[in-house]
Amino acid sequence: xxxxxxxxxxxxxxxxxxxxxxxxxxxxxxxxxxxxxxxxxxxxxxxxxxxxxxxxxxxxxxxxxxxxxxxxxxxxxxxxxxxxxxxxxxxxxxxxxxxxxxxxxxxxxxxxxxxxxxxxxxxxxxxxxxxxxxxxxxxxxxxxxxxxxxxxxxxxxxxxxxxxxxxxxxxxxxxxxxxxxxxxxxxxxxxxxxxxxxxxxxxxxxxxxxxxxxxxxxxxxxxxxxxxxxxxxxxxxxxxxxxxxxxxxxxxxxxxxxxxxxxxxxxxxxxxxxxxxxxxxxxxxxxxxxxxxxxxxxxxxxxxxxxxxxxxxxxxxxxxxxxxxxxxxxxxxxxxxxxxxxxxxxxxxxxxxxxxxxxxxxxxxxxxxxxxxxxxxxxxxxxxxxxxxxxxxxxxxxxxxxxxxxxxxxxxxxxxxxxxxxxxxxxxxxxxxxxxxxxxxxxxxxxxxxxxxxxxxxxxxxxxxxxxxxxxxxxxxxxxxxxxxx
Numbered sequence: 316x317x318x319x320x321x322x323x324x325x326x327x328x329x330x331x332x333x334x335x336x337x338x339x340x341x342x343x344x345x346x347x348x349x350x351x352x353x354x355x356x357x358x359x360x361x362x363x364x365x366x367x368x369x370x371x372x373x374x375x376x377x378x379x380x381x382x383x384x385x386x387x388x389x390x391x392x393x394x395x396x397x398x399x400x401x402x403x404x405x406x407x408x409x410x411x412x413x414x415x416x417x418x419x420x421x422x423x424x425x426x427x428x429x430x431x432x433x434x435x436x437x438x439x440x441x442x443x444x445x446x447x448x449x450x451x452x453x454x455x456x457x458x459x460x461x462x463x464x465x466x467x468x469x470x471x472x473x474x475x476x477x478x479x480x481x482x483x484x485x486x487x488x489x490x491x492x493x494x495x496x497x498x499x500x501x502x503x504x505x506x507x508x509x510x511x512x513x514x515x516x517x518x519x520x521x522x523x524x525x526x527x528x529x530x531x532x533x534x535x536x537x538x539x540x541x542x543x544x545x546x547x548x549x550x551x552x553x554x555x556x557x558x559x560x561x562x563x564x565x566x567x568x569x570x571x572x573x574x575x576x577x578x579x580x581x582x583x584x585x586x587x588x589x590x591x592x593x594x595x596x597x598x599x600x601x602x603x604x605x606x607x608x609x610x611x612x613x614x615x616x617x618x619x620x621x622x623x624x625x626x627x628x629x630x631x632x633x634x635x636x637x638x639x640x641x642x643x644x645x646x647x648x649x650x651x652x653x654x655x656x657x658x659x660x661x662x663x664x665x666x667x668x669x670x671x672x673x674x675x676x677x678x679x680x681x682x683x684x685x686x687x688x689x690x691x692x693x694x695x696x697x698x699x700x701x702x703x704x705x706x707x708x709x710x711x712x713x714x715x716x717x718x719x720x721x722x723x724x725x726x727x728x729x730x731x732x733x734x735x736x737x738x739x740x741x742x743x744x745x746x747x748x749x750x751x752x753x754x755x756x757x758x759x760x761x762x763x764x765x766x767x768x769x770x771x772x773x774x775x776x777x778x779x780x781x782x783x784x785x786x787x788x789x790x791x792x793x794x795x796x797x798x799x800x801x
């Protein structure tokens with residue numbers, strides 16, 4: 316773990332001692348496990364953890380375990396931007412939690428990241444983990460994934476009736492796979508609260524095996540971040556289980572101004588065009604927004620991390636099926652959003668513990684701001700690259716055309732079904748390589764190219780947008796390239 320981060324977090328935790336928010340009457344659920352996984356991941360009998368990590372956890376000193384939790388949940392009225400009220404209570408549920416933690420307690424940095432699993436593609440996907448897994452393990456975080464929504468649980472039950480057949484979060488999935496009428500995930504908010512309580516106040520089964528969390532941070536990406544926005548506005552003022560929130564790509568959901576805990580919004584170029592521009596809010600002592608130029612809602616780093624487990628567990632790659640449907644088949648940008656996620660995560664941990672807030676960042680430059688579902692229009696330079704925002708070297712010193720928004724190769728007829736099919740092209744954006752002639756026109760020599768990359772990377776470290784290790788990797792990649800060698 317970065318020494319500076321460890322020092323700041325330790326100091327901030329000291330400031331926060333005695334000021335931690337006590338959880339309300341959120342009950343601690345019954346926990347069972349760890350659940351045995353007798354099958355090797357990929358076995359056709361599916362008696363193992365769905366989406367068990369394909370990264371070499373052991374070489375990072377990490378372990379993965381799955382648990383089941385059950386209890387009774389409440390549902391809430393969630394008026395936009397306001398504190399909610401309890402609507403119903405005593406509703407039984409039974410779901411799962413996946414924990415990835417350092418095997419050596421000395422490596423634990425004191426912060427647990429609790430991710431609201433994303434179900435946009437009709438199965439549980441731990442998208443925040445896919446964006447940030449390298450730094451999560453390098454810095455010593457515990458990562459926890461929670462299956463809180465009906466679609467995800469229904470997919471689990473179908474995938475392995477033997478392992479997950481008893482799971483139940485309170486609703487039956489419609490044949491279309493999408494919501495009809497009232498929110499069938501109404502219990503999800505209390506389930507997510509109770510998952511946090513079980514981590515903070517273990518009973519007979521301690522999912523952290525003695526690790527004592529000093530901070531619980533709620534994290535989520537895309538649809539999950541949108542649901543966390545509702546949680547922040549309406550449920551957190553009542554529950555107060557979590558110490559801070561990281562909303563990655565929150566899809567234009569506004570956050571109340573009178574926050575009790577820090578909220579960090581990180582938006583890609585697509586997110587701003589697709590809805591965030593119309594709901595921008597000023598930074599405050601409890602709220603931050605960063606916007607990253609040249610980035611798509613889901614990028615090639617996520618694809619590299621997620622596609623292998625999709626193929627293993629679902630037998631299909633949604634990304635590979637999508638690519639030929641898009642106007643530019645090389646879907647997904649290559650500007651490393653994960654570098655910004657890593658820095659933002661460390662700074663949120665310090666902030667949530669009572670330390671200083673993260674630095675502010677410039678917003679992307681917009682020409683026209685539109686209300687959803689109409690896209691806003693972003694200012695672009697002569698290369699067609701977005702202007703303004705956080706500008707990493709891959710965008711500011713380009714060797715590719717990274718554009719955060721795209722379109723289907725052919726017009727899509729009929730109403731879009733969720734986020735699947737060619738309609739998904741828009742949020743994947745694209746990345747195409749510059750030609751040799753274009754590179755030569757930009758960079759008179761290899762040394763000139765490396766110097767520009769170094770200047771941008773060092774500046775982003777100075778401003779706090781990326782970490783020193785990621786800047787070093789950026790510079791090393793530039794040095795090892797042949798860019799500018801005419």
